Amino acid sequence: MQIIACLINPQQAADAQKQGADIIELRLDLMEGNPVDLVRQCKAISNLPVIATLRSAQQGGRYFGTPQEWEKKITPVLPLVDYVDIEQQFARGAMLVKAAEKTIIASHHESQTMPLHVLFVLEQELRSYGDIPKIVITPASEDDIIDLIAFTRAAKKPICTGVMGTTFRYARAVLPLFGSDYVYCHTGTPTAPGQYSVAEFMTLKKLLFS
Numbered sequence: 001m002q003i004i005a006c007l008i009n010p011q012q013a014a015d016a017q018k019q020g021a022d023i024i025e026l027r028l029d030l031m032e033g034n035p036v037d038l039v040r041q042c043k044a045i046s047n048l049p050v051i052a053t054l055r056s057a058q059q060g061g062r063y064f065g066t067p068q069e070w071e072k073k074i075t076p077v078l079p080l081v082d083y084v085d086i087e088q089q090f091a092r093g094a095m096l097v098k099a100a101e102k103t104i105i106a107s108h109h110e111s112q113t114m115p116l117h118v119l120f121v122l123e124q125e126l127r128s129y130g131d132i133p134k135i136v137i138t139p140a141s142e143d144d145i146i147d148l149i150a151f152t153r154a155a156k157k158p159i160c161t162g163v164m165g166t167t168f169r170y171a172r173a174v175l176p177l178f179g180s181d182y183v184y185c186h187t188g189t190p191t192a193p194g195q196y197s198v199a200e201f202m203t204l205k206k207l208l209f210s
Helices: 010-019 035-045 067-077 088-099 116-127 142-154 171-178 198-208
Strands: 002-007 023-027 050-053 083-087 103-109 132-137 160-163 182-185
Touching: 002 010, 002 198, 010 023, 010 035, 010 198, 023 035, 035 050, 035 067, 067 088, 083 088, 088 103, 103 116, 116 132, 116 142, 132 142, 142 160, 142 171, 160 171, 160 182, 171 182, 171 198, 182 198
Parallel strands: 002 023, 002 182, 023 050, 050 083, 083 103, 103 132, 132 160
Antiparallel strands: none
């Protein structure tokens, strides 16, 4: 299990590394400025691997561009990053990312719950163009959490699962126990409701994983 620090400011990269993060996610959709400059600022103060993410408005972010515009914006940063987050609507851009020999996090964020059979279908769809499927749902009950845990345990690895919202926040800590390979945290400014800070999750990691 690796801790990903989700940043809205590249200058937070040094703090993220100091607090124990394994990977940096730069939420480029939440940042002002040239994406190449933003990645360079991050890499100047941290030696952690970097994920480039342009999260669309449909998936909870602030990127409103077309798939063609997404490719145009992400292409210049490919030589500088290690991973690229690609939603299904931008899947045609996977060819560019694969040609650059970068790892693809194929992501899907759902504002509701999803039954088990749909989760498995979605996993296959994401894996068809990506290396690491990332599936995040918004559970409505404890039964939804149990289903997500069962899916996480049974799914092909690597896999990343998570939840949105604060009601079932604890699932963010529980899912790695059942096979989710990554957990997304913050370093002071959450990029999603319910996120733990890197420092908080380091404490949880010591308590739950040792």
